[in-house]
Amino acid sequence: MPELPEVETVRRGLEPVLLGRRFVDGGAHPSAKFNAATSVIDRTVRSVDRRGKYLLIGLDDGRRLVVHLGMTGQFQVHEGEPAADPHVRAWWLLDDGRTLAFRDVRRFGRIAVIDQDLTGLPTLAALGPEPFDEGFTAEGLWRDVNRSTARVKTQLLGQRVVAGVGNIYADEALWRARVHPGSRRITKPAAGRLRRAIIDVLAEGIEHGGTTLRDYRTVEGGEGGNQHRLDCYGRSGLPCPRCGTTLRRSVIDGRGTTRCPTCQRR
DNA sequence: CGCAGCGCCTGAAGGC
DNA sequence: TGCCTTCAGGCGCTGC
Structure with a gap:
């Protein structure tokens, strides 16, 4: 079950892969939990951050691609086309030819695209302090x-x-x-x-x-x-x-x- | 508004 | 061996 340390480890792995890259194509499971993934096509990644257990991928249009790993969510990076996998819920082709895949067997994960003010995801906006911040006393x-x-x-x-x-x-x-x-x-x-x-x-x-x-x-x-x-x-x-x-x-x-x-x- | 309870999911593990 | 049941659990949603 991915918690803060697991999400932070994933963030550190994603950052060098995504920073400065543009999403040139993508696809997603039709469920509302995942289908926002395709709305970032043609956007370029400006930042890869984390808040609590959420991954926040900042885009050049000011929006953020938000991913929660749920219980079984994982990211994979493939050179070129990935092998067929029925558990991949979203994928993005990057402008360097690699593919980023979000795999989530149990589908407890979630993908959203929100504006900068975070109101698009009330739970994210209402999170308590980051444990490593001064605000956690x-x-x-x-x-x-x-x-x-x-x-x-x-x-x-x-x-x-x-x-x-x-x-x-x-x-x-x-x-x-x-x-x-x-x-x-x-x-x-x-x-x-x-x-x-x-x-x-x-x-x-x-x-x-x-x-x-x-x-x-x-x-x-x-x-x-x-x-x-x-x-x-x-x-x-x-x-x-x-x-x-x-x-x-x-x-x-x-x-x-x-x-x-x-x-x-x- | 706070909070308890339920439902979502599917593979693994346990029972018989 | 094989079928069935139970369990894992973060979070969205409902209703009190």
Whole structure:
């Protein structure tokens, strides 16, 4: 499941491929989730950015091509024509002869073209602070989490208190900060630890090229390396790396969740 | 306005 | 072996 580190790794792979290139042809799955892809034909790429889990490809007419990878979305670059693949939902021929393909088996991804003000995608416009920006503070995290009655993990997944965290990095950050994922309120010290943990697990995820559990691939087609460094996510039944207690899996608001029963108390 | 709940998708894994 | 069921989960949408 691509989260901020995976999307950032993809962004870094796309940038050298796309910067300055013009889309000279393209095609898309007829679904409204993908068919905007063809409206960028004849446009030139001016920037390749990321906001939360969204990729923002800036165009020479001021608009942006926005791509969300969903659960199984991946980009591939081919020299010339790509091989036939029923899971490719959109493709673009570039002016250097290469082809960029967006492949998404489960079709949870989404492609849109929006104006500069981002209002074309309300969820994007409403995202919380980028975790690496100054605007993401312990004070703000404490205030926002406690303003709602929802569980802290659910709020992290909601993209409003901070952008870019998904199920893997939520479990990792909560474990590292020793915060119970089901808590509805957190103390100021806990908010401070959680902010630090979120920033660190995401930065380490980027540093190691993202977490490949099944579908996630880099633009070059490789796997990430962060799956070998997880302390908590997906490790139910194994000992907590900090205290040795057996990690336990449960379901919180419908999301599979792993935590340490000793380190992460309410 | 906030939020809970459901639906979207399909391949993999588990049960019998 | 093969069929069937369950699960994974980010986010859009609906309705209270």
